[in-house]
Amino acid sequence: MAATETLTAERILEATEEVLRRHGPAKATVVDVARALGVSHGSVYRHFRTKAALREAVTKRWLDRTSEALDGIAGDASRDAETRLRDWLAALFTAKRRKAGDDPELFATYSVLAGEQVGAVAEHIDELTEQLTRIVADGVASGLFRSDDPGVSARAVFQATGRFHDPVHAGEWDTPEADADFEAAVSLLLRGLRA
Amino acid sequence: MAATETLTAERILEATEEVLRRHGPAKATVVDVARALGVSHGSVYRHFRTKAALREAVTKRWLDRTSEALDGIAGDASRDAETRLRDWLAALFTAKRRKAGDDPELFATYSVLAGEQVGAVAEHIDELTEQLTRIVADGVASGLFRSDDPGVSARAVFQATGRFHDPVHAGEWDTPEADADFEAAVSLLLRGLRA
């Protein structure tokens, strides 16, 4: 049974996710996590120096799931840059919207965590912008796009579409205009990128 | 002296702004406003049916100041659409950034009010989008821009530049990259609009 297994960082992270899901970000305590694992809270502190470190690790895990899913689209050299850019942005929007819609409380929980872990979020955004940069650079290389600096253009595209992926705008994702707005934004940006 | 003047909605709004500036949005009460005016709070309720109505009136006033300042740029037919669009967006960003930087507490206060008065904010955004639509439509008429629907394009431009005018992003307005990011965003959007 669980109590006899070795206490690993991984098991603690799983328990923490569960406690966060149950109690929400404000009420989830280290004592709760220890209780869920059937150990003393001192044992948890052996693996994570502080509560903040534990929360950061959980947040990174969550962010990494999004990055990995999109990496496949960014790296798919078999399709042209415009299609990939459209798909990548659509996949990001769809994934975020689905998460926010399916389990609003868990999404709100992770939004709070993201607000605390500014550093981890910045890294995550850098990763995503990297992926976008690859797409734009490929587009420039193939003559489809024109850009003085693919990194700068990618950053501009990411920021300009913030309304469709930044959690602070989650409330506007299920309005009737959301899809039309997304389409208009992507089309305008693509026109700006085309050679 | 003030106590002998007639109690008007206008005087109440002025006093409310002052109370909000002093106490912040959470602690500003109708009783405070009445005290500042030297009247009973019952008298304030003669002019505003509820505390929410009073706050809404103050918020509208504040939002209208921004709209008016930008209307001049949008309507200046003596300059080409591209210049006007650049200037309009830059003026909006500059005005917001200045307000947020000069008096962060007052800006935060009004941000909270805006969060409460969703309807008033929606109207304000409609006004601004109207102004943008006029610029885009002029650009299309003069052959400088291309757009199937200036209203849709204007909406896309406004949303894409949200990071530079939406108060939820105020924290990013004084980073070293802000100006470069703004420049990149506007350039990309203008390339997308040009015929």
Next chain:
DNA sequence: CGAATGACAGATTTCAATATCTGTCATTCC
């Protein structure tokens, strides 16, 4: 000996009593 425990101090949160506020309205004032 390394992993786990639980008692502890100081920080933070909870909760219930207390105070203040919102909105109404019968009465007063000019």
Next chain:
DNA sequence: GGAATGACAGATATTGAAATCTGTCATTCG
């Protein structure tokens, strides 16, 4: 008579004492 008042009921906010939590560490356990 129309504008202003202030007492009032119910809703909301404040406060401070009690409970819980975070992070440490001397001690126990296997």
